[in-house]
Amino acid sequence: MIRFYNTLSGKIEDFRPLRPGELGLYTCGPTVYDYPHIGNYRAYIFEDLLKRFLIFSGFKVTHVMNITDVDDKTIKGAKALGVSLNEYTKKYIEAFFEDIKVLRIQPADHYPRATEHIEDMVRMIKGLLDKGYAYFKDGSVYFSLAKFPDYGKLSKINKEELRAGARVETDEYEKESVYDFVLWKKVKPGEPYWETEIGPGRPGWHIECSAMSTRYLGPTFDIHCGGIDNIFPHHENEIAQSEAYYGQKFVNYWLHCHHLVVDGEKMSKSKGNFFTLRDLLARQINPVDLRYFLLSTHYRKMLNFTFDNLEQARASRQRIIDFVYELEHQMLPQKSESQTDSVSTMTGKALADFKDSLADDLNISSALGAVFELVREINSRLARNELSRPAANVVLTAIHEMDKVLAILPEKKEEELPAEIVIKIEQREQARREKNFALADSIRQELLQQGIVLEDTREGVRWKKIK
RNA sequence: GGCGCGGUACCCAAGCGGCUAAGGGAGAGGUCUGCAAAACCUCGAUUCGUCGGUUCGAGUCCGACCCGCGCCUCCA
Structure with a gap:
């Protein structure tokens, strides 16, 4: 029996899929406004481990990962460069797919993009308006937490206490209650928008995941993953929207991955203390060593990124x-x-x-x-x-x-060497046969500089790549 | 203030009431070798942040305290 820690119950539970032998998995994907950092990839690699293990255990897994290609940051980025939203996000979407390939993350079955599912989101928002869970205010639509008593069941946050330690309210939109969240943002001058039945505008972040997950996996599905920092408010809001709209349970198992920290501090774009995969590749780090490093600590435990720890993982x-x-x-x-x-x-x-x-x-x-x-x-x-x-x-x-x-x-193809190195190895063998150890040692040293280690064994010389 | 996570050898890290406290890295000793390197083998915590308690028995459960970290509407 497979068991998972379910954030919803706060307990380790036996895993029972809705339908025997198969399951639906939704994982929060990238917001394509920049290159993802390796902390983002920790979550994706954890999800990859989960998925590969479920497949290994005989399940048929339907995996959906969204791509957020419209939000404040992508709009801001496109504006700054004076290009269209699509043009701007294209580059980062491509980078994301390149990255997951080198990290050996198995692709999902569906990668729905927010901009291609506006209709689904609008339908859901309309439904929430009809059922009285949402309201219009100044052309935007908000979800009313007062109408959803279950709010807070995932994050264990009491909505009455939300204000106490809350940050300063910076949202420029007017809402009835400070903790209501936006479903649909009214169009603003110079920003992309969609002309819809609920007026011109664009979707809020949370409704995107509710609409796209249920679109592909049904109103109730098995597993939803993400980083621990998505528990509140993102996943809490997804539950509110989806369960209010469909009138049934949204997700059975919520699995959350803990943070990757750098020297004990959370890695984040806003702090600037982050590495992208590209940064590490530029330092000659093997991406599969990074995969091993990110994989080798339990997903619910904080992982500290240092080059020393990465080196330990490499050696391992x-x-x-x-x-x-x-x-x-x-x-x-x-x-x-x-x-x-x-x-x-x-x-x-x-x-x-x-x-x-x-x-x-x-x-x-x-x-x-x-x-x-x-x-x-x-x-x-x-x-x-x-x-x-x-x-x-x-x-x-x-x-x-x-x-x-x-x-x-x-992979097998990684085991091939450039011809000039093969020649060097042969030259060294020749030197050793002639007992010209000085030459042999200098060739060995030269190859070592290039990351090729030579090992003299009973069966003859063999090589391996380090770095 | 509220909610939550963690503190096990020099470093990383399992362990969820009872056999010798997994495993990896580093280190030490050895094998191999022209010498090395690499690889391989062997070794390594009477002890689990501190102090109490429960129990025949606690790293594991309970309480208090100390230290580090996260979330509380950007965040994987």
Whole structure:
């Protein structure tokens, strides 16, 4: 049984999908006004782990991720450059898709864009007006919290107390009550707008997710994810809008990812203490090492980004890569049935521990513990020359199975070297045969500068890339 | 002020009342090697922020306190 911590109940619950064997997953996507920072990607990688594990467990997952391509920031950005909204967001949408590809985040089934679903949002706002949950004020439409008594059930925020510590109200629109939120913003001069049945204007941020999630997944669906900072107000508002409109439960399981912090401080655009994926790629960081780093701490725990921690993650991942390399390339004896049996038992246990750990609210540390335990046990046999080829293949199959969830092993094509480096390696081998160790060492040093480590083993030289 | 999270070895990090407190990094010792590097093996916390309490038994439950962090209408 798979169990998740559900923000709604504040408890770990058994996961039961609405329909057996399949489920709907909605994850809050990027607002495309800038390049996402790696904190954003922590959430997307957590969601990727969740999705891959659910698929691994046999579920058919329908995944929807929205793209917010109209909001205050995108409008401001487009205006500043004097380009259309579409032209402005196009660049960041493309960047987002490039990024998730290099981070090995499996694409969603649908990426609905806010600007392409205005009709759905208007229909919903109209319905909320008809049912008395929303009201017009100066051409804008607001949701009335007074009409929705359940408000606050996700964030555990008491709406009477909302004012106490609240920040200064900066919204320039007039509302009946300070804590009502906007569904539809009246058109402002020089800003993009849509001519609709509820007047000219543009949607508020929250209605976008309510309209697009239910459009693709139905009025009630299984899992909704996002960053912890979306709990209030975004997800709370989504619940209010959707449940008021449909008159039924919106989402069964709410899973929220904790923040990535930098040196103990929250990484955010407004503080300026953030890194984008591009920043790290420019520093020769391998994106899959970043994936491993972001993946390897439990999603509900705050994760501290430092280059030292990233380096630890790199080294950790390298251990698994080296292990797989060893199993694939070592010459091993063909037969030894009894040992294959005991290796199968060991491997089966590791696989079971791996699954059980992830089923327990995605306990990745424990799951990786199972992987490393297997690595050590098998390495130990390898060191004693007690591993047969068939047994090694059993282990390899299991590791690749686990990598369907982790996606951290190198791809085959990454294992190819440029011709000039292959020549250098051969030159060094020649020098070593001639006992010209000075030359051999200088070539080794030269390649090291380029991030290629040479290892002299009993079977001959082998190389690997670092960085 | 309200709501919530965390404090486990030098660093990261599991653990959810009971077997020797996972695992990774760094470090030390060893194997291999022309020497190295890399890789591999072995080792490593009588102790879990502090003080009390509950219990036959507590890192794990309860209470108080100390420290760090987040949210309370931009935020993954």
